[in-house]
Structures are given as structure tokens and as C-alpha cells.
Amino acid sequence: MFILHRQDVEVAKLPHPTNSDQTIFVLRYNGLLFQLLKTFEPHQDTEARAFWREINDQHDRPCVLLEEPKRFSVWGQMSQPLPVS
Template sequence: MFVLTPEDVEISSVQHPKRPKRVPILSYQDKTFGLLSVFSAHQQEEAQASWRDLTSNEGHLCVLLEEPHRFSLWRHVQIDQELLNPVLPTAYARSCLLLVQALYGDVEQLLGSKQAKAFGAAFLQNASVPIQKAGGLGGLLRLNPLIEELPDWGEEELCTLLLELHRLGTEFFGRSHFAPRTLSALDILPGDEKTIFLNWLQQSLLGKLWLSA
């Protein structure tokens, strides 16, 4: 989102929580950014392309630092007591919630309440951590992702939900019969959030499951 020079920012370092090394941190306008990659001076076009891809296609808040002899790419992170957490676009959690609610609704509507109960029990058993963060299965299904506060899910938890959701969709509807219908629930997302989420999904291993149909 920002193209800056060293005069615009403050660079320091913090101790990595799990490894015996220090991690560089860039501070700008009360935000902190972690170093992603470094490019030599003649790689300006590559650096700018990577920066645009992260900001426009994936929705990340990023800084491209233009230095005399190199370019460096930094992504927004939160520093807490335990680790450096990349700040994920809200489109990820909002999309995941819509997919869960859509697939559960289809099971209930098309297969009946007994099958929906079995779906919910299996989903809770295999994705309990992210589901509990959303207030349990009932809370997850009742939450309006367009207007209410979203669960604080990390990338690993989102992947857990999507992997288990696809497994159950395949079990209840067959491998290629549910994904397009479920993904159509994302059409109500505001702005370019659907594109941001699908770009992330496509670049992950989960893309082969969800987007190959």
C-alpha cells in the first residue's frame, strides 16, 4: 500500500519467540511490518510487481521500501507476547464463514435435519479449535459475517476449516457436486473481497480441492 524511503520509517528488531535470532521490524504510522523479501537495485520491476500482487490481489497491507542499493518488501504484522502474527485480510474469515453457513444450509435443506446434525457433529469434532473461537457451532452458524465482528482466526485455522468443510461436502454430496454451489455464497461479499479470497485460495494447496471442479 505504501512506497517509502528510509527517511519515512523506523527500522528496529525484536527477538524471535521460538528461534535464537532477531527479526527486523519496520514501523510506519503506528503500524509494524515484518520483512518478506529483498530485491537488488536492478530488480525494481520485480519488487514492484510483488508489492502490487500482495496489495491488490491478496489484500495485504504492505510497504515497499526504496533504498539506494536495494528494494525491500514488508507486510503488516502484529507483535504480541508470543509471536509475530501476519494480519490477514478480513475477506478470509468472512468468506470462510459464508462457505460454512452455505454448505450446512444445503445439507439441512436438501438432506434433512438428521443429516445436518451428523454434518455438524463431524465438523465440530475435526475443526473444534476454530469453531470454538466462533462461539461454538451454533454461534458460527448464527453469526452474520457482513455486519458482526469476525472470529480471530489465523491462517492455519482457516485452512483447517476449509479442509474439513471440503471433506464433509464430498462425503455428503460427492466430490464435484457441491463446491461451485457453495462458492456462489461469496457473491454477496462487498467490494473485491471475493477476488481477494479466491486469489489466496488458489495459491494455497486448498485451491486444488475447491477450485478444480
């Protein structure tokens, strides 16, 4: 369970492994990969934190709350890493 800022992470857009028409956003932090779950507007900070806590507590899934000036985003740890160049 992490609260991070944009300068702390690397975000990449990768092709979806099974659907070449789609892309996915991946966050890399300390050697771990996280997939974008949901984004929130700046005024939705309470909702973003509640969603982040729910994912951590109810689903027993490590996740990141990324705080940026123009949005909040919640990222869930990927169970199977994607090939990243």
C-alpha cells in the same frame, strides 16, 4: 499500500517471539508494524514493485515497498504486534 523511503520509517531487529536463535526485522510507520518479506537488488525494481502489488492485490494484505539506494524491500503488515521496547 505505501511506497516509502528510509528516512520515513524506523527499522528494528528484534528477537523472534518463539525461536530465540532467530531475529526478525520490523519496520514501524505511522504506528503500524510491518515484517520484512523480501529484499531485492537495485536493478530489480520492476520485480520488487510486482511483488509488492501482488501482496496488496492478491493477498489483500497491506504492505510497504521501501526504496533505498542499495536495495528495495517489501514489508507485510503484522497481524499480531510484537512487544517493542
